[in-house]
Each structure stands twice: as structure tokens, then as C-alpha cells.
Amino acid sequence: MKNYYVKSKKEYENTSLLDSDKILEAMKRVKGRRKPTSVALEESVIKELKKVAENLNLPYQVLVRLFILDGLRRIKDAA
Helix, strand or coil: CCCCCHHHCHHHCCCCCCCHHHHHHHHCCCCCCCCCCCCCCCHHHHHHHHHHHHHCCCCHHHHHHHHHHHHHHHHHHHC
16 A cells, blocks of 8 residues: 655645635624534644734634635545
């Protein structure tokens, strides 16, 4: 069985996670369309997310939402 790294797959080329349109879409507050949820993460992961978000001038919840939406899109595209 051939070993490979996920990032070597085609769908990881030319990532556009931080496209301004995607950021604005993730930041929109639309009543009734979003349901609050929780995810248990290690404190170190949350600190790292906050640090990255701060460098990008984004709220960290928006960054997490972008990661989730991008991951879902990639899974759908790969199927």
C-alpha cells in the first residue's frame, strides 16, 4: 500500500481558505440560520487559533467556521 500525505493530494493545491468573500460570508450574522454548537478542544489549540486569528485580524470563531466550511467543501469536491 502506497503511503502519501494528505497535503500532497490535488485538492490541497492553491488553497483559498482566506478569500475575502469567504471571510465575509463566515462573518455574516443571520438569525435562524445558525445553530450554536460546541467542540471540545485542548486549551493549546484554542490559544493557537486565537493567535492565528489575531494575525489575520479576524475573530477566532470566524476562523474556526472558515476551517470547517473549507473542510466540508474539500470533502464534497473529493467525493
